[in-house]
Amino acid sequence: MSVEVLSIAMFLLLVIFFFMGHPLAFVLGGVATIFGFFVIGPQIFNMFMVRTYGTMDNFVLVAITLFILMGNFLTVSGVADGLFESLRYLLGPVRGGLGLAVIAVCIVFAACTGIIGASVVTMGLLAGPMLLRYGYQKEITMGMIAAGGSLGILIPPSIMLVIMGDQASLSVGKLLLAAVAPGVLLGVLYMVYIAIRCFVDPKIGPPVPPEELAKVPVSKRITGSLIYALPPMILIFLVLGSIFFGVATPTEASGVGAFAAFVMLVAYGKFTWKTFANCIYSTAKATTMVVMILVGATCFTGVFLTMGGGQALIDGIMGMGLGKWGIYTLMMIILIILGMFIDWVGIVMIVFPVFLPIAKTLGFDPIWFITIMAVNLQMSFLSPPFGYALFYLAGMKMEGVQLSHIYRGVVPFLALQVIGMLLCTLYPQIILYLPSAMMK
Amino acid sequence: MSSGKIENLLKIIDSISDWTGKVFSYIVVPLTVLIVFEVITRRFFDAPTIWTFEMSNFLFGAHFMLCAAYGLLYKSHVSIDLFTSHTNKKVQEILGIVSYAFMFFPFMIVFLIWGIDFTVTAWKMGETSWSVWGPSLVPIKAVIPVTAALVLLQGIAEVIKKILYLRKGVAL
Amino acid sequence: APIKWKLVSTWTPAINLIEGDKHFAKLVNEMSNGELQITVHTAGELVPAMQVFDSVSAGTFEMGGDWPNYWAGKNSAFDLLGSYPMGPGQYDYVNWYYHGGGKDIYNWLYGKYNMLYFIHCVTPMESGIRSVVPIKTLADYKGKKLRMSGKAQGHILRKLGASQVMLAGGEIYQALQLKALDGAEFCSASIDWGMGFAEVTKFNAGPGWHQPASALGVMINKKAWEKLPANLKAVVARAADANVAYMSSWYENTNIKALADFEKAGTTVYKLSDKELETLEGYSWEYLLDEAKRNPDFNKVALSLFQYLKDFRKTRQSESPFSHGRDWSKVPALPGLK
Numbered sequence: 025m026s027v028e029v030l031s032i033a034m035f036l037l038l039v040i041f042f043f044m045g046h047p048l049a050f051v052l053g054g055v056a057t058i059f060g061f062f063v064i065g066p067q068i069f070n071m072f073m074v075r076t077y078g079t080m081d082n083f084v085l086v087a088i089t090l091f092i093l094m095g096n097f098l099t100v101s102g103v104a105d106g107l108f109e110s111l112r113y114l115l116g117p118v119r120g121g122l123g124l125a126v127i128a129v130c131i132v133f134a135a136c137t138g139i140i141g142a143s144v145v146t147m148g149l150l151a152g153p154m155l156l157r158y159g160y161q162k163e164i165t166m167g168m169i170a171a172g173g174s175l176g177i178l179i180p181p182s183i184m185l186v187i188m189g190d191q192a193s194l195s196v197g198k199l200l201l202a203a204v205a206p207g208v209l210l211g212v213l214y215m216v217y218i219a220i221r222c223f224v225d226p227k228i229g230p231p232v233p234p235e236e237l238a239k240v241p242v243s244k245r246i247t248g249s250l251i252y253a254l255p256p257m258i259l260i261f262l263v264l265g266s267i268f269f270g271v272a273t274p275t276e277a278s279g280v281g282a283f284a285a286f287v288m289l290v291a292y293g294k295f296t297w298k299t300f301a302n303c304i305y306s307t308a309k310a311t312t313m314v315v316m317i318l319v320g321a322t323c324f325t326g327v328f329l330t331m332g333g334g335q336a337l338i339d340g341i342m343g344m345g346l347g348k349w350g351i352y353t354l355m356m357i358i359l360i361i362l363g364m365f366i367d368w369v370g371i372v373m374i375v376f377p378v379f380l381p382i383a384k385t386l387g388f389d390p391i392w393f394i395t396i397m398a399v400n401l402q403m404s405f406l407s408p409p410f411g412y413a414l415f416y417l418a419g420m421k422m423e424g425v426q427l428s429h430i431y432r433g434v435v436p437f438l439a440l441q442v443i444g445m446l447l448c449t450l451y452p453q454i455i456l457y458l459p460s461a462m463m464k
Numbered sequence: 465m466s467s468g469k470i471e472n473l474l475k476i477i478d479s480i481s482d483w484t485g486k487v488f489s490y491i492v493v494p495l496t497v498l499i500v501f502e503v504i505t506r507r508f509f510d511a512p513t514i515w516t517f518e519m520s521n522f523l524f525g526a527h528f529m530l531c532a533a534y535g536l537l538y539k540s541h542v543s544i545d546l547f548t549s550h551t552n553k554k555v556q557e558i559l560g561i562v563s564y565a566f567m568f569f570p571f572m573i574v575f576l577i578w579g580i581d582f583t584v585t586a587w588k589m590g591e592t593s594w595s596v597w598g599p600s601l602v603p604i605k606a607v608i609p610v611t612a613a614l615v616l617l618q619g620i621a622e623v624i625k626k627i628l629y630l631r632k633g634v635a636l
Numbered sequence: 637a638p639i640k641w642k643l644v645s646t647w648t649p650a651i652n653l654i655e656g657d658k659h660f661a662k663l664v665n666e667m668s669n670g671e672l673q674i675t676v677h678t679a680g681e682l683v684p685a686m687q688v689f690d691s692v693s694a695g696t697f698e699m700g701g702d703w704p705n706y707w708a709g710k711n712s713a714f715d716l717l718g719s720y721p722m723g724p725g726q727y728d729y730v731n732w733y734y735h736g737g738g739k740d741i742y743n744w745l746y747g748k749y750n751m752l753y754f755i756h757c758v759t760p761m762e763s764g765i766r767s768v769v770p771i772k773t774l775a776d777y778k779g780k781k782l783r784m785s786g787k788a789q790g791h792i793l794r795k796l797g798a799s800q801v802m803l804a805g806g807e808i809y810q811a812l813q814l815k816a817l818d819g820a821e822f823c824s825a826s827i828d829w830g831m832g833f834a835e836v837t838k839f840n841a842g843p844g845w846h847q848p849a850s851a852l853g854v855m856i857n858k859k860a861w862e863k864l865p866a867n868l869k870a871v872v873a874r875a876a877d878a879n880v881a882y883m884s885s886w887y888e889n890t891n892i893k894a895l896a897d898f899e900k901a902g903t904t905v906y907k908l909s910d911k912e913l914e915t916l917e918g919y920s921w922e923y924l925l926d927e928a929k930r931n932p933d934f935n936k937v938a939l940s941l942f943q944y945l946k947d948f949r950k951t952r953q954s955e956s957p958f959s960h961g962r963d964w965s966k967v968p969a970l971p972g973l974k
């Protein structure tokens with residue numbers, strides 16, 4: 025059988041068993057086991073061990089655990105509720121106001137963490153139940169958390185940009201600067217969309233009812249928001265500040281964040297051994313959910329790449345004769361298709377050796393081109409059937425939320441990501457301004 | 465085996481996953497303390513330690529791996545429920561058994577066998593990490609086969625639950 | 637049908653040490669007329685950098701590109717095969733390997749793990765620590781958090797009151813930028829330049845005492861090797877020889893431009909005094925003796941290497957100052973000389 029057929033068979037099997045209801049981590053691993061055994065031979069299984077060990081021995085991923093712990097502490101301490109509550113009153117009369125606040129918090133949080141699992145799960149924990157409680161439509165709620173949470177890996181710090189810079193022999197510093205504006209641009213696009221949707225149809229994101237607002241005078245809203253918003257602001261300052269001022273790496277900052285959140289739990293008088301234990305248990309469940317998928321995915325990607333699947337896929341599509349922008353479009357489409365199935369690490373490993381020389385021949389600025397790819401890969405977290413942001417949200421099992429709500433909810437955000445990508449293509453200065461202004 | 469015995473077995477397996485999971489969940493506490501400790505000693509006392517960096521990786525790896533069976537028990541691992549009505553529940557359980565047979569067990573058995581091999585190889589050569597601290601890597605590598613064993617055990621329990629449902633029509 | 641091998645490397649594309657692996661694979665592919673086709677896979681693509689050894693040893697992949705010191709955790713004797721602080725220089729390694737018994741030592745040690753070995757290039761002295769804060773003297777090492785490879789180096793850093801951090805190459809830039817590290821050594825100037833260190837560090841603490849030269853090469857799984865026909869075995873061996881000559885010189889030459897680039901970028905260079913280097917040498921012998929007592933394998937490698945260097949000493953001295961280190965600043969003004 026040819027590599028092309030085998031690759032397609034691999035993805036088909038993946039889709040079939042996943043939709044039969046088996047846990048994704050084990051479907052990824054199971055398909056890798058079957059194809060590894062029959063196509064390559066049992067000697068490949070040592071690779072499962074070394075790749076799994078590589079996942080376990082990764083200081084960057086440690087932040088997933090600790091941000092999830094932070095999210096759990098913040099949730100039970102009521103601090104997060106306080107923050108969103110006060111923001112809700114501040115933006116009270118605005119339709120979709122709370123949604124706008126959530127995206128804003130997502131952007132700030134994205135500046136603290138560099139991995140997708142951490143930001144989506146944490147934002148899901150903090151903002152999800154809150155949005156649903158105040159009558160936000162399930163679809164838009166899921167969409168905004170998945171899309172907003174995924175910004176964590178685009179806006180620096182970002183493990184993705186670090187690896188991309190490494191793979192491309194480019195200064196990571198320039199790439200990190202280049203990704204700031206596109207990241208914020210996407211966030212703003214999400215906000216504009218939420219504002220418009222909720223303005224047209226307030227049922228999607230209701231404003232605070234006038235009766236409820238009337239009970240709380242404006243002055244009290246402001247002082248109230250100061251009181252409630254202050255502790256989480258301090259927390260954000262601690263986490264962000266420790267990164268910005270070079271006190272801590274993002275991983276260390278996640279530890280500081282978790283510890284500070286614990287202090288808040290005690291300070292707010294919500295500490296009991298039982299709540300504490302529950303936080304610990306939920307953290308374990310959420311962490312193993314997120315990282316075991318990475319383990320399955322790393323085995324899957326390893327087998328796929330060893331088979332030569334990635335190369336075959338690209339060779340087939342690049343064989344067509346196209347012009348500069350035709351090839352560019354095609355490359356972007358390949359990224360989108362790959363993004364539907366495999367994780368970004370695999371995609372970077374597959375396409376970089378092929379795309380970068382092509383981009384160079386076509387005369388694209390490498391910093392611009394790689395940043396565009398990073399923006400494009402934002403879609404991979406949301407695009408069905410395999411979008412990791414979606415799965416993390418599904419894994420959190422929020423009340424009344426089904427996978428279908430999540431799938432439907434992200435569609436408009438995928439469209440917004442395409443728009444963002446188009447803007448960055450038409451106006452390359454969005455990407456290039458910061459790195460050229462700040463570094464020579 | 466009588467069905468009473470089977471149910472006892474299920475209870476035992478479930479409680480193994482439950483207890484190991486609860487105990488290993490607490491690994492996150494020393495992990496947090498360690499990292500905060502490192503930030504403080506390094507930044508404020510200029511006395512960085514040589515072992516916190518590696519130790520936090522070990523704790524992270526052990527935490528999410530050893531809690532995997534616990535996650536399986538509480539259905540935390542991401543999966544899709546397409547069939548929710550009662551009549552379809554049977555179909556779902558059959559599909560579930562098929563998936564366990566073709567996906568779960570082959571993967572986890574590979575994890576167990578190669579994990580033991582991976583650990584024994586490290587043990588035979590007395591492998592340590594590469595730093596001055598140089599701790600043995602055997603315990604952290606042993607986490608892989610131990611995880612596989614725990615997850616396999618819970619997987620067996622999940623399959624038995626599905627079979628029992630098909631036979632008796634009651635969810636356990 | 638051609639035989640297809642995969643070479644899994646410990647280097648990512650950004651680290652130009654990968655060029656050694658790539659050029660070697662290219663030579664094999666050309667010299668074998670395509671009968672043996674080696675594809676190079678950078679770190680992380682198939683296996684993470686630090687897992688290359690295990691997967692070649694287990695036979696998952698036929699060949700791995702490495703720097704032997706990475707495997708010191710498996711056997712501390714590897715710590716001598718890639719480099720040693722205050723130890724052998726570029727051509728010391730080449731000489732020892734080809735005619736001083738080194739080749740057998742590499743094959744013996746890797747052989748313990750089911751592999752054989754060919755060195756395929758030796759890079760020149762590394763550029764020392766690139767730091768965020770100035771490190772002018774040995775006293776300045778105290779309290780610093782430094783990225784540096786190797787156990788012997790770790791021992792020396794501990795003696796100096798600094799703390800050793802092990803970070804993969806790709807993680808160093810951000811760690812320096814965030815000032816999570818005070819400084820980092822990575823490799824020689826051209827490689828450091830390519831990784832963008834000039835953007836995040838201002839100072840360079842030299843000379844590269846921690847790694848006066850680095851031997852790099854390929855490990856090959858024994859079973860895969862045995863299956864190879866004799867003519868292809870010869871191709872692999874000769875390709876490695878050719879690569880040693882070509883790439884060792886290539887790396888040295890890329891440093892010419894890189895040193896100038898760092899100077900232009902405003903990097904301030906400090907060099908330790910001879911007396912300070914003597915202190916470091918003392919620490920490095922301390923570790924050598926201790927480890928030789930602990931690990932007989934280490935002793936065996938150390939004996940072969942340092943006996944050779946001691947025997948070679950007179951010849952080396954008689955060549956001085958005509959070997960490396962000769963100052964060419966007094967070349968007369970030939971017409972056209974810059």
Ligand code: NA
Pocket residue numbers: 133134135136137138139175176177178179180181182
């Ligand atoms: Na980020």
Ligand code: NA
Pocket residue numbers: 363364365403404405406407408409410411412
């Ligand atoms: Na996707």
